[in-house]
Amino acid sequence: xxxxxxxxxxxxxxxxxxxxxxxxxxxxxxxxxxxxxxxxxxxxxxxxxxxxxxxxxxxxxxxxxxxxxxxxxxxxxxxxxxxxxxxxxxxxxxxxxxxxxxxxxxxxxxxxxxxxxxxxxxxxxxxxxxxxxxxxxxxxxxxxxxxxxxxxxxxxxxxxxxxxxxxxxxxxxxxxxxxxxxxxxxxxxxxxxxxxxxxxxxxxxxxxxxxxxxxxxxxxxxxxxxxxxxxxxxxxxxxxxxxxxxxxxxxxxxxxxxxxxxxxxxxxxxxxxxxxxxxxxxxxxxxxxxxxxxxxxxxxxxxxxxxxxxxxxxxxxxxxxxxxxxxxxxxxxxxxxxxxxxxxxxxxxxxxxxxxxxxxxxxxxxxxxxxxxxxxxxxxxxxxxxxxxxxxxxxxxxxxxxxxxxxxxxxxxxxxxxxxxxxxxxxxxxxxxxxxxxxxxxxxxxxxxxxxxxxxxxxxxxxxxxxxxxxxxxxxxxxxxxxxxxxxxxxxxxxxxxxxxxxxxxxxxxxxxxxxxxxxxxxxxxxxxxxxxxxxxxxxxxxxxxxxxxxxxxxxxxxxxxxxxxxxxxxxxxxxxxxxxxxxxxxxxxxxxxxxxxxxxxxxxxxxxxxxxxxxxxxxxxxxxxxxxxxxxxxxxxxxxxxxxxxxxxxxxxxx
Numbered sequence: 001x002x003x004x005x006x007x008x009x010x011x012x013x014x015x016x017x018x019x020x021x022x023x024x025x026x027x028x029x030x031x032x033x034x035x036x037x038x039x040x041x042x043x044x045x046x047x048x049x050x051x052x053x054x055x056x057x058x059x060x061x062x063x064x065x066x067x068x069x070x071x072x073x074x075x076x077x078x079x080x081x082x083x084x085x086x087x088x089x090x091x092x093x094x095x096x097x098x099x100x101x102x103x104x105x106x107x108x109x110x111x112x113x114x115x116x117x118x119x120x121x122x123x124x125x126x127x128x129x130x131x132x133x134x135x136x137x138x139x140x141x142x143x144x145x146x147x148x149x150x151x152x153x154x155x156x157x158x159x160x161x162x163x164x165x166x167x168x169x170x171x172x173x174x175x176x177x178x179x180x181x182x183x184x185x186x187x188x189x190x191x192x193x194x195x196x197x198x199x200x201x202x203x204x205x206x207x208x209x210x211x212x213x214x215x216x217x218x219x220x221x222x223x224x225x226x227x228x229x230x231x232x233x234x235x236x237x238x239x240x241x242x243x244x245x246x247x248x249x250x251x252x253x254x255x256x257x258x259x260x261x262x263x264x265x266x267x268x269x270x271x272x273x274x275x276x277x278x279x280x281x282x283x284x285x286x287x288x289x290x291x292x293x294x295x296x297x298x299x300x301x302x303x304x305x306x307x308x309x310x311x312x313x314x315x316x317x318x319x320x321x322x323x324x325x326x327x328x329x330x331x332x333x334x335x336x337x338x339x340x341x342x343x344x345x346x347x348x349x350x351x352x353x354x355x356x357x358x359x360x361x362x363x364x365x366x367x368x369x370x371x372x373x374x375x376x377x378x379x380x381x382x383x384x385x386x387x388x389x390x391x392x393x394x395x396x397x398x399x400x401x402x403x404x405x406x407x408x409x410x411x412x413x414x415x416x417x418x419x420x421x422x423x424x425x426x427x428x429x430x431x432x433x434x435x436x437x438x439x440x441x442x443x444x445x446x447x448x449x450x451x452x453x454x455x456x457x458x459x460x461x462x463x464x465x466x467x468x469x470x471x472x473x474x475x476x477x478x479x480x481x482x483x484x485x486x487x488x489x490x491x492x493x494x495x496x497x498x499x500x501x502x503x504x505x506x507x508x509x510x511x512x513x514x515x516x517x518x519x520x521x522x523x524x525x526x527x528x529x530x531x532x533x534x535x536x537x538x539x540x541x542x543x544x545x546x547x548x549x550x551x552x553x554x555x556x557x558x559x560x561x562x563x564x565x566x567x568x569x570x571x572x573x574x575x576x577x578x579x580x581x582x583x584x585x586x587x588x589x590x591x592x593x594x595x596x597x598x599x600x601x602x603x604x605x606x607x608x609x610x611x612x613x614x615x616x617x618x619x620x621x622x623x624x625x626x627x628x629x630x631x632x633x634x635x636x637x638x639x640x641x642x643x644x645x646x647x648x649x650x651x652x653x654x655x656x
Contacts, residue, residue, distance in 0.1 A: 001119075001122060001624065002015060002016075003109070003112065003113070004108075004109045004112075005017055005094070005108060005109075006093070006094035006095065006108070006112050006116075006119055007094050008559070008618070008624060008626070009559050009626075013032075013051070013558075013559065014032055014034060014037050014049055014051050014052065015037060016034070016559075016560065017034070017035070017089075017091045017105055017108070018091055018092040018094060018096075019035065019089055019090065019091055019092070020090040020091065020092055020102050021090065023035045023089060025442070027085070027086060027089075028440070029047070029048050029049040029052055030046070030048065030064060030065055030439055030440045030441075031048050031049065031052035031053065031056055031064055031438075031439055031440070032049055032052045032558060033440045033493070033526070033558065034049070035086060035089055035105075036048070036049055036078070036082075036086050037049045037050065037051070037086075038050035038051070038077075039077070039078035039082055039083060039086065040053050040075045040076065040077060040078065041075060041076055041077070041078050042063050042070055042074070042075050043070070043074050043075075044063050044065075044066055044068045044070070046063055046064075046065045046066070047078055047082075048064070053072065053075060054072060057070070057071070057072040060529075064439045065439070086105070087104060087105055087106035088104050088105070088106070089104065089105045090102050090103070090104060090105075091103065091104070091105050091108055093108070093111065093112075093116055093118065094118075095116055095117075095118020095119055095121075095122070096118075097118065098116075098117045098118035098121060099116050099117055099118045099119075101115075101116075125622075126623070129621065129622065129623060203288070203289060203330055204257065204286060204287070204288050204289075204328075204330070204339070205249070205286070205287055205289055206284065206285070206286050207247070207249050207250060207284075207285045207286075207287060208282055208283070208284055208285075209243060209244065209247055209282070209283040209285065210247075210281065210282055211243055211280070211281055211282075211283070212281075214279045214280050214281045215279050216243055217242070217243070217277070217655065217656065218242065218243050218244045218276065218283070218656050219238065219239040219241075219242020219243050219244050219245060220235055220236075220237065220238045220239065220242065220244045220250065220653075220655075220656060221235070221236045221237040221239070221551070221652055221653030221654060221655055221656075222234065222235055222236060222256070222269075222272065222273070222276065222551070222653050222654055222656055223236045223269075223551050223613055223614030223653045223654070224269065224272075224597075224613075224614065225267065225268045225269030225270070225271070225272055225552065226266050226267060226268055226343065227268045227269060227552070228269060228552065228555070228595070229582045229583040229592055229593070229595050230582060230595055230597055230613075230614065231265075231266075231342075231582070231597075232255045232256075232257075232265055232597075233255065233256045233264055233265070233267075233269075233272045234253065234254070234255055234256075234597065234598070234613045234614065235250060235251065235252050235253065235254045235255075235256065235287075235613070235653075236252060236551075236612050236613050236614050236652075236653035237252055237612065237652075237653060238250060238251065238252060239655075250285070250287060251289070252599070252612065252613065253289075253290060253598055253599050253601075253613055254287045254288065254289050255287060255288040255289075255598075256272070256276075256285060256286075256287050257286045257287060257288055257339075257340070258284070258285065258286035259272075259275040259276055259278075259283070259284070259285060260275070260278070260280075260283065260284050261284065262275060263355070265340050266340075266342075266343045269550065269551065269552045269654065270550065270552070273550060273654050273656055276656035277656050288328075288339065290598060290600055290601060308391070308392055309360070309389060309390070309391055309392075310352075310357075310389075310390050310391075310392055311387070311388070311389055312350070312352045312353055312387075312388040312390060313385055313386065313387050313388070314346055314347060314350055314385075314386045314388070315384055315385055315386075316346065316382065316383070316384055316385075316386065318383075319380070319381070319382070319383050321346065322345065322346070323345060323346045323347045323379060323386065324341060324342035324343075324344065324345015324346055324347050324348055325338060325340075325341060325342070325345070325347050325353070325379075326338070326339040326340040326341075326342065327339065327359070327372040327375055327376070328372065329371060329372060333358075334368065334369055335358050335359065335360070335367065335368050335369065335370065336358070336359045336367055336370055336371070336372055336375050337356060337357065337358050337359070338353060338354065338355055338356065338357045338358075338359065338390075339355065340355055341353060341354075341355065353388065353390065354392065356392075356393065357390040357391070357392050358390060358391040358392075359375060359388060359389075359390055360389045360390060360391055361388075361389045362375055362378045362379065362386060362387065362388055362389075363378055363382060363385075363386065363387050364387070365378055438491075438526045438527060438528050438529060438556060438557065438558070439526070439527050439529060440493075440524065440525070440526060440527075441485060441490075441524075441525055441526075441527055442522065442523070442524050443480075443483065443485045443486055443522070443523045443524075443525065444520065444521070444522045444523075445479055445480070445483050445520065445521055446519060446520050447479040447516075447519065447520070447521060448519075449517055449518065449519060450517075451478070451479050451516075452477065452478045452479070452516060453478050453479060453480050453512060453516045453521070454474060454475040454476070454477050454478010454479060454480050454481050455471050455472075455473065455474050455475065455478065455480055455486065455512075456471070456472045456473045456475070457469050457470065457471055457472060457492065457505070457508060457509065457512070458470055458471075458472045458505075458548060459505065459508075460503065460504040460505030460506075460507075460508055461502060461503065461504050461563065462504035462505055462506075464652075465563075465650055465651060465652045466563030466565070466650075467554075467563075467651075467652070468491050468492075468500075468501055468557070468561045469491065469492045469500050469501070469503065469505075469508045470489060470490065470491045470492065470549060471486060471487065471488050471489060471490045471492065471525075472488065472547050472548070473488055473547065474486060474487065474488055479521075480523075486523060486525060487527065488547065489527075489528055489549055489553070490525040490526060490527050490528070491525060491526040491528070491557070491561070492508070492512075492523065492524075492525050493524040493525055493526060494523070494524045495511060495512055495515045495521065495522070495523050495524075496515045496518070496521060496522055497522070498511050498515065501560075501561060526557070526558075526561075528549070528553050528556070548652070548655060550654040551614065551651055551652065551653045551654045552654070554651035554652075555593075555651065562618075562649045563649065564618055564647050564648070564649055565647070565648060565649075565650070566645050566646070566647050567608065567610045567611055567645070567646045567647075567648055568643065568644070568645050568646075569604050569605060569608055569611070569643070569644050569645075569646065570604060570642060570643050571603075571604040571642060571643075572642070573641065573642065575603065575604060576600075576603060577603065577604055577605055577637060577640075577644065578599060578600040578602075578603020578604055578605040578606055579596050579597075579598065579599045579600070579603070579605040579611060580596070580597045580598045580600075581594050581595065581596060581597060581617065581630070581633065581634070582594070582595055582597045582630075583595050583630070584625075584628055584629045584630040584632070584633060585627055585628060585629045586629065586630075591626060591627055593616045593617075594616065594617040594625050594628075594630075594633060595614060595615065595616055595617070596611060596612065596613055596614065596615045596616075596617070596648075597613065598613065599611060599612075599613060611646070611648070612650060614650075614651065614653055615648040615649065615650045616648060616649045616650075616651075617633075617646055617647070617648055618647045618648060618649055619646075619647035620633065620636055620637060620640075620644065620645070620646060620647075621640065621644060621645050622645070622647070623636070
C-alpha cells in the first residue's frame, strides 16, 4: 500500500482517494478520471494531472481532449486557487473497517502516519511478515530439501532443459538461481538424496491444423508479444469444441514460434494475432511445448548426411555481456540446440547463428552430450571471445542481422547458482510499460423516449475474467450511432449517474435499457487509445469472429477497473511451484508488472488449473509486488514451503 494515500497503485501512477461527495466534473482529470493531482494547464484550455500528462506526452504530441498539437514544455501549473480547491476536497480514510474519519485530501498522509489505527495495524502485520521471511532465510535448510551444488561444474544428472538469456525465471525449490528449474529430490531411507527427475522436458513440434471452412476461427486465446514483458507468443486457453480443441495437440502454455513458415517469436502482439487469423484450409504451426519433468536419459547422437559444420566467433565487450541466445535440449536428439536469438542481442546482430543450430562445442569444450546450463556456464565465464562450433542442416537460411534499435530482455540467469546478470543497455521504448492509454469522455444526447441506444455490450463482473462492461458493437439504428462518439471497444463507466463498473452483464443490460427510456442520456466511458501502429489486417475478417478487445488492450486500463483474485497453491516439500515469471523493477524500464510466462505440466500450478499464462501477479501472501525486482520476488516465492497465496489480475487472451 502507498504510505501517502493508503491504497494500492503502481509507483508511476497517481494516488487514489475515496471522496466523500461527487467531485465536480470540472475538477476531474480526463486521462485518469480522478480529481486532479498537481494540475497542469495546456495552452488550449484543458487541465490534467502532472503525471498523467507527462506519461501521455511520452507517446503522443497532441492534447487528449481536442487533439491539438501540444508539447509538455508548453504546459504550466494551474493557479494556486485551483490547487487549494483540490487539496480541500473531503476524502474518507481508506481503512474504513477500523477508521471512519473524514478529512481534507491534503491531510490524509499525516492522518495515516500519525493517527489512523487501520494503517498502524497494516504496518505491524507487514513488519511481522517481513520478520517471518527474514527468519526463514536465516534458518538452515532442512535435510533433503536443497541440493544445489557448490562446485561450479554442472552435474550431468540434475540439469534443467531450458537456459535462456531472458528475464524468465522458473520458480523452483532448492536453487538460489531464479532462472533454472531444480529437479525434485526425494530422501531415501538411508538418508541419501537421489535425483528423481533429471530434466524439464520441452520439445518443438510442427502441427498442421486443417479447417473445412478456411474462415473458421482456430478457437484459442493468446498472450505475449515483443511489445510486452512476455516476449514470446503463448497460448493462454483452448476453447472447447473449437478447431484446435478437436485437433488435440495444442495446449495452454505452448509457445508459438512459427505460423506458415513465418517466425513470430519476435513480433508484436497485434502482428501475431494478424498472422494467426489469416484464413486458409491448412495452418502450419511450430510450437514449443513443455512436457514436465522426466528422467529420460539423453539419446545417442542422430546422424544425418545433409548437415554442415560451421565455426562462429562472438566477441563480448566484457564478461557480463549476454549473447542473447535461448538454448534447449530436445527429447529425440542428444545435445544442445539454439531455440531463438533474442532481438537486439549480440548473436542476433552478428547474424551468423541460426535457430535450430546444434551446438557441438564452445571454446573447445565438447557439448555433444552437454546441457544448456553447461553451455551458459562457459559463455558467462568467458572474458571476450566465444567460439562456437555448430552443426546446421544444409540449406538453412540465416535471418538478416538486427539493427541496433531494440534490445533483448534485460537480465539473464547464470547456470551455476550465481546472481542474475544485468545487461548494460539502452532503455527499450517498445518494451511494455503501463501507460495511460485511455481517455475519459462524457456523451450527453437528446433522444426520443422509444429510441434505442443501439449498442451491444460484453463483459460484466460475473464474467470468468471479471471484466468491466465494454461496447461490442454500435448498431446503425440507434441514437449512439447517429451521435458517433461512442465506439466499439469503449469501456462504459456510468449511465445517467448509475455506476456500471461493478455490475454483472445482466444488471448492466437492465441499467442501460431502463435509462434509455428517458429523453436525455449521459454516458461516461473510457476510450482506449492505440499505442502501437494500427494493424489493418486485424479487422479484415472481423465478421468471422465474436468481437472482443485484444489482450494487450486490457493491460493499460486504470487500476480501479482491475479485478484481483486470490489463488492459493499447495505443494509437497520436494516440489517446485511450477511457473515462471517475467517483469519487475529494472533501472532501464522502471516498474513493470510481473506476468506468468509458463506453467510446467505435472506441477502444483498446473494441477490447480486457476493460474494462467499472462496473469499479472499483484501480491504474494498479501505483500504487494509493486516496486520489487525479479531477483527480489523469486526468493520470496521459493521461501514459501507448502502454501502460497498469489493475488492476480487475469485478462482474457486475444481470440484467434
